[in-house]
Amino acid sequence: MSTTATTAAATGTPSGATGRHRTSSPSRLSSRLPRLPRLSSWSWSSLLYVAPALAFFAVFVLYPIGISVWYSFYDYDGLTVGTPVGWGNYTAVFTDARLRAALLHSLLLLVFYAALPVCAGLLLAGAMSRIRVYGLTVFRAVLFVPQILSSVVVAVAWRNLLADDGAANALLRAVGLGRFTTSWLGDFTTALPSIGVIGAWVEYGLCMVLFLSGIVAIDRSVYEAARLDGAGPVREFLLITVPALRPQISIALILTITFALRNFDLIWNTTRGGPGTSTTVPSLFVYQDAFQNRMLGRASALAVVLTAVILVVVTVVQLALRERNGSGRRTARPGGKVRS
Template sequence: MLKIKNKKDILTVLVFLLPAVLIYTAFQIIPLVQAGYFSVTNWNGIAGSAIEFAGLENFKTIFKSPDFLLALKNMFKMVVFSVVFHTPAALLLAVALNTRCRGFRIFKAMYFVPTVFPLSAVGLMWYFIFMPTGAINAFLDVIGLSDMMAPWLVNESTAMNSIIFVNIWAGIGYYMVILLAGLTSIPEDVYEAAAIDGAGPVKKFFCITVPMLKDVIFVCILIDIMGSVKVFDLVYAMTGGGPNGLTNLPTTLLYNEAFKYKHYGQGSAIGIVILLICLAGTLATNLIQAKMKKND
């Protein structure tokens, strides 16, 4: 731990911290304060126009809106499916690649590649794949399943599910790398001792790997919740919120209200709700983790 012995050391620390503090304040704290202020006002975003105090009317308006309630439903669906599939799939891949089999570096790179690209680029790629004349329908036609061909992104029953699938596909590599790093920190002696006691691969996985990766798994879940709540570019690139607003998330509604319709008050209110959901998710995850540690 760094020990600060005199005023000169304090000044040195402050000088190094100042740029980061200024950047964080400019791009995080100030916009957050502004969003909180605009969420209780009516303003059209035009400089010089009147800003009227509205109290909690913007929050009442958005929670009475069927579009916002549907967006919340889509968001929670995105979070649930992401958490259920991301971490377990990533953990299985990490365990498989941790065996150091021939070519494991190539496979690790292959699974991590989708994470390197921006979600907007991933969304555009899958937009073309899901098109009526895209790769998926072409493949279904070739293998004789033409009855299953569909306009995936404009069909009300498949549009949101398609976005959720792409979000899961794009994120598995990221969580795999985190879990793989955690796996390398588990001593081999533990596995060797378990093998001597007659433990098989399944028992080793559930009795050694999962318990010793518990903290890393919770970190992955927390990051996954935050990321799923804030998904924007993927939806915007694939459907733009359509068809008929059925794939909207709170983030896309925020964009539309604030920048399309110039309802800065309602857009800011949606932003505050997103923030509160993120805080609630973080708090719930930390409480569950603390309770599990206490029980251990």
């Protein structure tokens, strides 16, 4: 008997199948399949540690969301029995011209609340990462102060600053630009941009801290290789720092966009949506419909729509800025060249 036949007889494989792909046995296939995790006693005990947080999240987050979705299909004033209206509240949300204008105001505020803070944070973080001066830590803390202040304190301070007799107009008169003085929060033209400037002032500190934490993690050898190639500070910032901060930029945009679309307290404590409706936003209508007009059904529908808009915008930002196989990071070639 030949060696091939002997081997086939010993292994139970036909001699003609030797050297070909063998069919795996059921036991071998089952060993390759992923196994489902088993809830051991350790797993149950670990769930007990997170149970309080899960219960808190379910009671104070999931349950209110579910109730809001339920109320959105009723004509309900919070006191009497609600009347089912189907999609009527959502139809009112999308056909109300005031609500469409309020949504447009929120989209315009994205420029001030998201784009400007991210750009300012990048510039400040890039400058402070290169500057080595005494007291820089204190300077960073001072720049971060607006982020930790109460929104009510910020609103009252800026309301006094931008008043007719406030410091902003006094400064313009002192430098000979008195013709530009105005009631910044009371003028139909300047009210919304003024609210945007306040929001940008609040949010830039958060972006700066995020970007500084990302710059610290960048390999210094990449900058050294770029300098050997003749790159200056601007090229280093644009070609190395900014691409490497893609995750931090994504987080900063998500936080600032969410703040811009759900912003209520800052506008309520400065202009209350005025003058007229020039600074109204959807969250302001949610408050007015729910607690002033006793229209909880429409307020819930508007809140659901606003939540959906925030989720869509955040998802688009995440998809646009996600890293693809490390793209956006620069690595140094052995010869000192910088490549993507």
